[in-house]
Amino acid sequence: MNINFEILATDPHCGARRGRLSLPRGEVETPVFMPVGTQATVKTMTPEELQSLGVSIILANAYHLYLRPGAEIVQAMGGLHQFMNWDRPILTDSGGFQIFSLAALRHLSDEGVTFRSHLNGATHFLTPEKVIALQETLDADILICLDECPAYGVSEEYVVRSGELTWRWARRCQQARSRWDKPLFAVVQGGMWSKRRREQAQALVAEGFDGYAIGGLSVGEDKATREAMLEVTVPELPHHQPRYLMGVGTPEDLVEGVARGIDMFDCVLPTRNARNGMALTRFGRVVIKNAEHARSSRPLDEACGCYTCRNYTRAYLRHLYVAREILAYRLLTMHNLYYYLELMAGMRQSLAQGNFQEFRQAFYSQREYGGAYSG
């Protein structure tokens, strides 16, 4: 297929670009952040709440849905969108990362991967072909090839062999498609070796996918290494196709990823941190359980327009969190996602207006101010 992706603006000083991905279930303005809906729900949120935040696409995990409730149940309920009451696009990841991070006793062969479920220990065998069929059965809008995500710190030799397997699997995924209307992205691995990242990108691009994901980052490396890997990988990817940085997502990562030419992001950070009592704001992090907030009549962020900041004090949020009330997780998730969506919208606007560098500068200034303020 030819993916319907338009580049609307580019920044002359860095790789950043403003784009629009058109999918049958809706348009996605890029750069975009995709909230994570691992188990067919973005934790704590209703679909209507996500829409009110301007969420245009979410991510769901094929691995988790394969294990529970099972793809055939989702299919019997009319597909993933109807099952979870979300009618905008969904990207499903292939499960590669989950198999290598969650599953027990995995065994890799050229044919596929045998592993035990992290839920009940049952043995499963997944192949590239099965993973594509799985994502098609779920009726996802963007599919991801099965890949091997090598652990941080393995040898270059291992990364080379693993990269070859990821490439062979990607080719098989390509051939296994029965739905050519659904974009398929390959995953670029290559560990922390610039040469291997470049080689892997080139080998996958030669196969002609609809978009490219960059995997195997945020696995333990420092920020400079992560950014260096982006800098060597992105130039190898086709300009007119979307680039998706998998699972990477502090606010700084989003800004620096965009600056290096990334169009799509996902990360559990805003939702998971919310459930751990951490709010992310323009001025830095707020740990809501801290005693300093017990009598604070301030919102999380005075300038934030989210439902939480418009209606609740830090004192109330702290009380709810300390009392382990579900509303605490809801309100903090709402704020964090609002902040992420606003940050992406701000970057898109600055790219459209030609002042991305000023935006990036202001982003860092605010965070420094926050550091000074809370110190």
Place this chain on the structure above:
Amino acid sequence: MNINFEILATDPHCGARRGRLSLPRGEVETPVFMPVGTQATVKTMTPEELQSLGVSIILANAYHLYLRPGAEIVQAMGGLHQFMNWDRPILTDSGGFQIFSLAALRHLSDEGVTFRSHLNGATHFLTPEKVIALQETLDADILICLDECPAYGVSEEYVVRSGELTWRWARRCQQARSRWDKPLFAVVQGGMWSKRRREQAQALVAEGFDGYAIGGLSVGEDKATREAMLEVTVPELPHHQPRYLMGVGTPEDLVEGVARGIDMFDCVLPTRNARNGMALTRFGRVVIKNAEHARSSRPLDEACGCYTCRNYTRAYLRHLYVAREILAYRLLTMHNLYYYLELMAGMRQSLAQGNFQEFRQAFYSQREYGGAYSG
């Protein structure tokens, strides 16, 4: 004060009545169900969601808020309504029931009650005067006198002495008021002895409270005993004042309570059961984790108009519940509260239309049908 409570209709065949309680923060159409917001939040729900369900008054627990976050913090945040972003009436219970059911090492004297916090073991001493000051500090709309709730099965002699203490404490609560614009309800105890219930009601009515709560039920007795206690107590209470049955609330209890002249109810059942995966419907209970629902494309109740039933299948709800997703608790709570609010609205309408007995009959027919259906 003279409480602003109008009786709008009565049923000629039983004690049921339709009324309207006018409070400065809003009107409460009775009979009414008050969702429980123990810790300044009706678990899992936002205030806007409660309003969308037609909730006109909620209950909060003075005992819990006294221990955490502390009444002075709530006051510093502008009172309980502003703290929790709920501008309609709030009834606070006195903590009597919580002290006798949750607190450790309680010691009772005529002066008051010493107990250890169930949260951190710290020792506290509460008196009737302090409990009134506490509820006034929270800025609740209806206050409840401190009472002793005798355990189920204690001797008649104990109940008599306990009832005398509850009466003396109620008088002291009456005298301790500084806000005569806030209705104060006394609590009728008396165990399972008809004579003691009557005596206690008479003694409290002689003191002239704004309304009367009936406590000490749903503590272990059977349904027939509970109803018998209502039948002896209610006739002793003034016709033109509201009657509140504390903490009792299966759907049958609501119908039979209304039939015996109760105007106000609260119970954790709809919200707690939701979090335990149990939906309450016109046709009986649905245990969502049961395997029979795994492939069910039905809503919880086809005829229910709630958000959950309009948008989600039992298969999806079961998946969320089994996966321990917070959205499961939200969606089940939403449904259960909707059902309770609809049940009360149905009773109010039937009383206004003069067909409460038909409503009561239809209520039981549907439940029998449900039993036949699921069998």
